[in-house]
Structures are given as structure tokens and as C-alpha cells.
Amino acid sequence: MQVLGSITPLSAPFQDRIASQILTESFKAKHILLQPGETARRIYYIKEGFLRAYNVDENGKECTSWLMGANDLMISVYSFFTQRPADEYIEVLADCILQSISYHQLQSYYADFREGNYIGRVLTEKYYILSEERSIFMRTKTPEERYKILLQQHSQIEQLTTQSNIASYLGITRETLSRIRAKILRPHLTK
Incomplete structure (x- = not known):
């Protein structure tokens, strides 16, 4: 709720509704949330x-x-907002604590609370911008630049997931990732 409150002040009725409806769950690594x-x-x-x-x-x-x-x-943006079957997986990579609300709860927040609409718009804009940045990142940056940006965004990425997942995210092979990592992480070895 603190995250939402940092976007705009939350009315007491809105806070009460969220508190009564939010679901908090723990999942272990490798759990598939959606397929x-x-x-x-x-x-x-x-x-x-x-x-x-x-x-x-x-x-x-x-x-x-x-x-x-x-x-x-x-x-899963398409599946959630259309309420149609997904084409993708969502996988837990590191043990997690997730808080969630349902599609219908979200729709009721939009209908019943002015701040619900505002928060929804702000978050939609944020993630649309992230999506656009990712699209540009994949089209205009070299694999080495993409890896450096990923390290800036997720400094612990090497401990959180596999090299295969990192390579897949960057749109490169594991072999290319290994060469980039050797160059960036151990530059004295490549001279």
C-alpha cells in the first residue's frame, strides 16, 4: 500500500478495501505462476x-x-487485460513474496475510487514506457551495451538467474554472453 500511497494520497475507504482484498503469497524458485x-x-x-x-x-x-x-x-498484459488465455509463462526465479489483486478487484477500484483510476493510469504509463525502452534497447544497442544496462538495472542478476535466461533476455546465445562477460567482468584476461 505504501507504493500506491507514494503515487497519490489514498482515501481511508480505498485503503480498507485493498487491505481486505490483497492476497500475500510466498513461492519458491522454479514455481510457474502462469503458463x-x-x-x-x-x-x-x-x-x-x-x-x-x-x-x-x-x-x-x-x-x-x-x-x-x-x-x-x-x-501477463494481454491475458490479464483481455481475460483471454496467455501465450507466455511467468516463472519465479528466486524465492519470492508476492502481493496480488484480481482483475475484478482492479476493475472495482477503477469504478469506485478516483485515486484508483489515477494510480492505474500512472502505473500503466510507467510500464508502457518500460516496454518502449525495452523495444528500443533490443533494436539499437549492441549485445555488450544491453548486458551493461541489464547489470545497471539488476546488479545481482548473476546470482538471481541462469546464464541461459540472461542470454535469452538479451537476445543472444550463451556463448556470446560468455564472451561479453569475460570482456566486461575480467578485462585483464582478454588483453
């Missing part, structure tokens, strides 16, 4: 932990689209 064919019924706030969203292509290759950590939201 293709299921409909995303909840939007998750990551209190602790690290998650990823990914698709599997026709060749069985995993393609990671999002990596999210503490204080981020995790959602």
Missing part, C-alpha cells in the same frame, strides 16, 4: 524475489521478455 493456455487472473506486486516472463518458440527455444524484481509489478 500458456491459462488466463492471468491476478496482477502481482513483487515484495521480495525475482521473476521472468517468457515464451517458447516453435523450435522449443525460450525467449525471455521480462525480468522483474522487488517493487515491480508482474503481469
Whole structure:
């Protein structure tokens, strides 16, 4: 609730409604929160932990689209907002504590509380901007630049997930990632 309150003041009735409806759950690493064919019924706030969203292509290759950590939201956007089956997985990468609300609860916040609409708009804008930044990042940055940016965004990424997941997120092979890591993390070895 502190996160929402940092966006705009929350009325007592809104705070009471959220407090009575928010679901707090713990999940272990490797737990699948959503898989293709299921409909995303909840939007998750990551209190602790690290998650990823990914698709599997026709060749069985995993393609990671999002990596999210503490204080981020995790959602299958298309599935949640259309209430249709997802095409992606959401996987817990590091043990986590998640807080969530349902699609119908969110819609009631929009309908019943002015600040609910405002918060929804601010968060939608934030994550739309992140999506646009990711799209630009993938089109205009070199693999080495993408890796450096990822390290800035998630300084503990190496401890939170596998090299395969990192490479998948960066749109490169594990071998390319190994070369980049050697160059960046151990520059004295490449001279």
C-alpha cells in the first residue's frame, strides 16, 4: 500500500478495501505462476524475489521478455487485460513474496475510487514506457551495451538467474554472453 500511497494520497475507504482484498503469497524458485493456455487472473506486486516472463518458440527455444524484481509489478498484459488465455509463462526465479489483486478487484477500484483510476493510469504509463525502452534497447544497442544496462538495472542478476535466461533476455546465445562477460567482468584476461 505504501507504493500506491507514494503515487497519490489514498482515501481511508480505498485503503480498507485493498487491505481486505490483497492476497500475500510466498513461492519458491522454479514455481510457474502462469503458463500458456491459462488466463492471468491476478496482477502481482513483487515484495521480495525475482521473476521472468517468457515464451517458447516453435523450435522449443525460450525467449525471455521480462525480468522483474522487488517493487515491480508482474503481469501477463494481454491475458490479464483481455481475460483471454496467455501465450507466455511467468516463472519465479528466486524465492519470492508476492502481493496480488484480481482483475475484478482492479476493475472495482477503477469504478469506485478516483485515486484508483489515477494510480492505474500512472502505473500503466510507467510500464508502457518500460516496454518502449525495452523495444528500443533490443533494436539499437549492441549485445555488450544491453548486458551493461541489464547489470545497471539488476546488479545481482548473476546470482538471481541462469546464464541461459540472461542470454535469452538479451537476445543472444550463451556463448556470446560468455564472451561479453569475460570482456566486461575480467578485462585483464582478454588483453
